[in-house]
Amino acid sequence: MTLDTPAAVVLELMTMGQQSAAHLGDLLRAASPASPHQELAAEILRCCGRVIDALRATSGGRKRKAPEYQAEAAPPPKRRGRGAEAVKEVVTSGTTVDGFIWRKYGQKDINGRKHPRLYYRCAHRQQGCNATRRVQRTRDQPAAYEIAYYGEHTCRGAAACHPQGGAPPPAVVDFGSNSWGAADAGRGGSPAASMSQGQQGGWSPSSVSASPSSEVGLELEGAHAHEWEWHDAATVDELIGAAPCYGPDPVTEFLDGCLGWEAVLNDPLHLAGLLHIATFQ
DNA sequence: TCGATTTGACCTGC
């Protein structure tokens, strides 16, 4: 492959990064078999692999089929059939904050569940946003929540959802293994706000977890955790005030799988972000 | 007074 296209450049760099990460993992393993830092190296490997896979799929001439969903053609919201598949399901610990403004519209005691199931819909439903979510405390960990998302945000995302046009709250991204967030908190790194921008330009929920001490108020437990919702105006103001500059992070979006590869390649800013990561290896 | 939440009733799929 030649390096005459941005995709080729990124692929080359990511391949180098992947090799470097593998090497780093080997070194860490050799230095200290039980080192938790190995998880970081593994995480980098996974991310690189993901980028490379996406790139290869793109360069193969196959384009991901655009989602069938179209905002203007969206049918009126219908009842979900029982067991309908969620667009995304996440498990969060201690918080249900995800950067969107949700309006609770129902609560139901579920058979065999100690805690009721809560139903939320996007606060911008009047604007045609049909996104809903279902929040349920997990059986194993009462302080943790299973959140199932249904529908897509068509309200142009968190910026639109937020009354001040602000950005999502500080939250730690869970890239799947939660190792980044945990490592970040442990190292005192800045708590990265990172919600993901979906392909329609709206924000899609990432897997969000609260880091133990990253942000005031985000880590609550037990009976008070549910009080921290984004419809709490005071909370929103506090969080936005604490982090006024959060905006879309294309790199994180991409790595989190919510930003299409084509969007990255077609947008110089997104591409620059990825290249920055690639050269960071 | 108005917007948000609560909660019982209703609707629908299995």
Place this chain on the structure above:
DNA sequence: GCAGGTCAAATCGA
């Protein structure tokens, strides 16, 4: 018929 999902009136709080 039951269980889960949604509606909408009642209630609450700023």
